Amino acid sequence: MVSKVERERAALEAAEKDVAERKRKLAQMEREEAEKKLARLVRKVGHERSVRLLELAVGVKPKNAIEALEAMEPAGRKQAS
16 A cells, blocks of 8 residues: 555656656747747848848847847837847
């Protein structure tokens, strides 16, 4: 016969496995969503321009490029990042 402690331990282990699996699935969903967003943006701008924008951003450090572009963004179009 299984004691209450052993049942509780087994339930806790099962819950921990479930949480780990859900975290893995969430990370996968986030990656897929980021890929979809990138694909939509590339379609809007075009592949060649997207590559050039990324090359330029790397050349001036991505953080600086983002800050400069956000400063140029019209007030009505600002989005939370």
